[in-house]
Amino acid sequence: MWFTSDNAGPVAPEVFEAMSRANEIYSSSYGADPIMDRVRDRIREVFEAPDAAVYLVATGTAANSLALASMVQPWQTVYCHRHAHIQEDECGAPEFFTGGSKLVLLDGKDAKIDLASFQQAVANTGQVGVHNVQKGALSITTATENGAVYTVEEITALCDAAKTNDIPVHLDGARFANALVRLGCTPAEMTWKAGVETVSFGGTKNGLMGVEAVILFNPDRAWEFELRRKRGGHLISKHRYLSAQMEAYLTDDLWLKLAKRSNEIADKLSKGILALPGATLLHPTDANIVFAGWRRSGHRAVQKAGAHYYFWPFDQMLEGDDDEILTARLVCNWATTDEDVDNFLRIIAE
Amino acid sequence: MWFTSDNAGPVAPEVFEAMSRANEIYSSSYGADPIMDRVRDRIREVFEAPDAAVYLVATGTAANSLALASMVQPWQTVYCHRHAHIQEDECGAPEFFTGGSKLVLLDGKDAKIDLASFQQAVANTGQVGVHNVQKGALSITTATENGAVYTVEEITALCDAAKTNDIPVHLDGARFANALVRLGCTPAEMTWKAGVETVSFGGTKNGLMGVEAVILFNPDRAWEFELRRKRGGHLISKHRYLSAQMEAYLTDDLWLKLAKRSNEIADKLSKGILALPGATLLHPTDANIVFAGWRRSGHRAVQKAGAHYYFWPFDQMLEGDDDEILTARLVCNWATTDEDVDNFLRIIAE
Amino acid sequence: MWFTSDNAGPVAPEVFEAMSRANEIYSSSYGADPIMDRVRDRIREVFEAPDAAVYLVATGTAANSLALASMVQPWQTVYCHRHAHIQEDECGAPEFFTGGSKLVLLDGKDAKIDLASFQQAVANTGQVGVHNVQKGALSITTATENGAVYTVEEITALCDAAKTNDIPVHLDGARFANALVRLGCTPAEMTWKAGVETVSFGGTKNGLMGVEAVILFNPDRAWEFELRRKRGGHLISKHRYLSAQMEAYLTDDLWLKLAKRSNEIADKLSKGILALPGATLLHPTDANIVFAGWRRSGHRAVQKAGAHYYFWPFDQMLEGDDDEILTARLVCNWATTDEDVDNFLRIIAE
């Protein structure tokens, strides 16, 4: 019963096997391995984007920061939701990599950016010319930090508003696969067809050991991206092990299967909690994260039984009135078992 | 016959097995895994440094840059050899992470810093007060980029000169183990006992998949280092797989065995080449890298037979006079076989 | 009738004369001039701070950015009002000089920071350890961008809350003198006695040609400040001309006389407008800036007569219904004449 984060979970066996196979050969380092050639081709195929530039890095923070740094100048803004990972959970990495771009914080339900909030922020940017920071990039996240998924229409509307203002769009897809299988659309529809220019295509939270791809549908900045990656210490020498992970991920739709599984088990958990008396849902369970509330006595019992998860917000206390509703974040992953969820639900129901 | 780099070689089987074991458990992420607790203890034990702060990152460039950034201010210098990896092969990563420190380039044979060159550079620093960049840190590398190894006395002499000027010392130990087994001293003797404050303790070039430890013998800057690591995108979420690699590395002296093996096979290769008529050695074969020259006809034959390595310098040509001596860099690793070396030597001898 | 900004006005004659006198001598450059020695002493005397470090720069943006950069690390926050000059009007200079600190935006009436808003923001900072940016400095501005002046009690309350959290306080005093004469307190009471650590002590908006002092009541960071100033290109070679301006400013209370005059004429303008039918005041006229609204027909008439000022907000239009109230920002300076104000009032009253 480990629900702290999707990155607490294991690596998929297919991925481990691919790394083992990569260990049997010598290979050029720093991304010049033959597996990476196949990965590049495969991602271009999956995204229907034959000209896309494709790179691998080991962390989501690196993926997001390098992507953004190649899209904005230091004196430009990055528009994002006020609860975006790049704003709240990366210790200022975007500011570091961009050379000090200003993150402009937007509002919206379930950590999805409200179109009007974005438009207002853009209208407010750069009104006094050189005295102000200038319009930069928009960064959206799906599935969001609150477990919600943008519809293709919502992404398109934001991208259209961005395009009108010459603002390129970045998509933080740390949970890209979870969002995609929820929507049932194609990767292209969720990205470049909607107007997205650069994608952080996550793998680590969905069964890889530590690989995120960055996909630049506009390859003009590809060389700059490569230099920034190297200069940021994010060009991996034994790169073939990253390539191997990503290749396994994209083989036989493994990435979709894993995401589908983690979404389904989250659905089950979410519904199970909601069935309890007094239970609440803070955000829709669109992906693999459940934000829900139930009685304190249930929290006490399940934590005593060894469940790991975070209160949401953090500062709630196990001590107190049994009947009070405490809220929590529960993250499922591809390996979360039905047994785990059944146990969890049984215990909190007492 | 793959001698391009130690990072072209495979991961040691013990390391793979350790990662597999780490895959069987759930674990806290971002370095809070129990394996990391054991790694920290083990490194403190190995280095006889009970208070040292210990961190893992995935690349040598990250290790060096983060270490240096926590040791110097942006307006201070980093003294290093003009052929240091941080100067020549990291695309300016030290400048990026430090916020623009100036690398002051020193001379010395075999990429080992000459004491007088360092002392002269220090004497020249900051003579006109606020108009100049100020004295920062010294970074030395062992084994050097030319495959040479500093004696403990040489390290001590540089550290003493640094200490006199309040200059902290960083050791880039991408090939730490190779240097250590050559010297036959203890890790403590090669580092903090000689005056080194921070070490990049390499693993990737010596049989790991991608892990370098940074060891801060002065833990005052530990929290700053942690923040810089996160902000640089170098805090790995599924950190237990890094911990597992490092734990295996330090178990049963695996790290020393692997380094000993790669040094020995390099010795054999070096001696074999030198035995040829006209052959030359550019630098001493102290560690696992051979810088040697032999007849062009031998290069032609061995490359035709599938050997991979780089000319050194790069701009030499296979076409030309058979008897001319062309020089090359040959890097061995723990998995380099006697058969590979025997074949190589046989072919270049014709 | 020129009310666009206080920096559209002239330099006080006493200041010009001081620069002329400075032109009669040779002098050491870069701040080593004897006039600067006197300025340093005088500022320490005026602020009752015998140990303060005192530096001059040519712009308010330099003063603020260098002050903040010497107070925070790149991974720390700068708390400020969302309408602070450092947030809105410096093109991201604080981010540039600090190496990418995140400005955390606070609320409050008349651009004065609300204590609760600050406390809430501090409570929200760094809750998840290394994943978050860390608590840095608080920057307050008086007189504010909306022409309001903090009471000593308000400054003290903010500083107390900051101190509880080890947060040093910066005061942007671009209009320091205007605030001071309004309060009638001593410079010490408005700054270090209330808990302020570093002050941007403005002169340019109050009759100088281009000089701001930065006063560090905590001189521990003085040398760092000097290096940052030089590295930022803000150490002026012919520094004696800056020193001369500041000396004149502080001689015979010139700075207080000039500020008193500009406050008084702003009061007169403010009251005159408010006396008109339908007129409104957006913010209190605490200093030398009037934020007021009056009938569009009055705007039309006075702009036709040659008055210079900005609508506030900018996007109001001269065309339209005569009776609609349009709002404007009117900045007085020491040289604004009664005649100018009388004319202005007469015309807008029709």
Add this chain to the structure above:
Amino acid sequence: MWFTSDNAGPVAPEVFEAMSRANEIYSSSYGADPIMDRVRDRIREVFEAPDAAVYLVATGTAANSLALASMVQPWQTVYCHRHAHIQEDECGAPEFFTGGSKLVLLDGKDAKIDLASFQQAVANTGQVGVHNVQKGALSITTATENGAVYTVEEITALCDAAKTNDIPVHLDGARFANALVRLGCTPAEMTWKAGVETVSFGGTKNGLMGVEAVILFNPDRAWEFELRRKRGGHLISKHRYLSAQMEAYLTDDLWLKLAKRSNEIADKLSKGILALPGATLLHPTDANIVFAGWRRSGHRAVQKAGAHYYFWPFDQMLEGDDDEILTARLVCNWATTDEDVDNFLRIIAE
């Protein structure tokens, strides 16, 4: 007898008068003053460059750093002489403004860059692709830090070599006028006709209070330059006083007259010293700086008589053998009198 630096000298009276006149009017701030419009036109005329972008800043370090930052990326080099002001005397300002570009140091007599040294450095840049910093800009200085002046042919040869490698050229003209009057060519011939793209056109060392123009013959980066200037705190609010200085400077060839005078008086000083027994010249006196050696007894006498200048190198001592030759740097300025020089020469001759 004040020869420490040209910036120890006074401001030309014509310049002071122009500032006084500027004080009689109200004016838009931040460079939107009508005087700046005239300055821009005049500089374009003087340089025969109708499309050039022209900006004013208050310091040479700002001019150089902002110019370079708009010409190179953080991962690119700045090639310069190892004794260039940007390398030795700006506390790392170029690294700060460029975001960490690496200065590659070149050799050459009298601080003039040797063509072969530049070509070799360029050939060595970026040989290993993404692992290396990439080719950036070339920065040359005339008159050099050693008082030498490049011929137009020398500038052209460097620019040609740069152009072949797509390397834009910056000219640090802190003593532009001194170089120009020595050559007797046109400003266009010394700059864009020779291949220079951006010029720091100095005024401060030649009779202004504190103004340098930056001239971008390629205006494509003009808006970026403006943003960098503002973000660097170098956009002066009461800009008209800078404009007024520069206008006076360019009126009736004042700038050329002042430079001619300081060159001539330096010639006289140089020749006078060389006529002494044992005297030496370290560098040619091409501009307004004399690098010369004479007997210690002469140094002792003249310093006792109140002369101000620096030993070159700094670490020479007044105590010691009378007959030993000590070397010094003597900087003349437009206001250096014949009487000063005559006295100086008389005293050192005893």
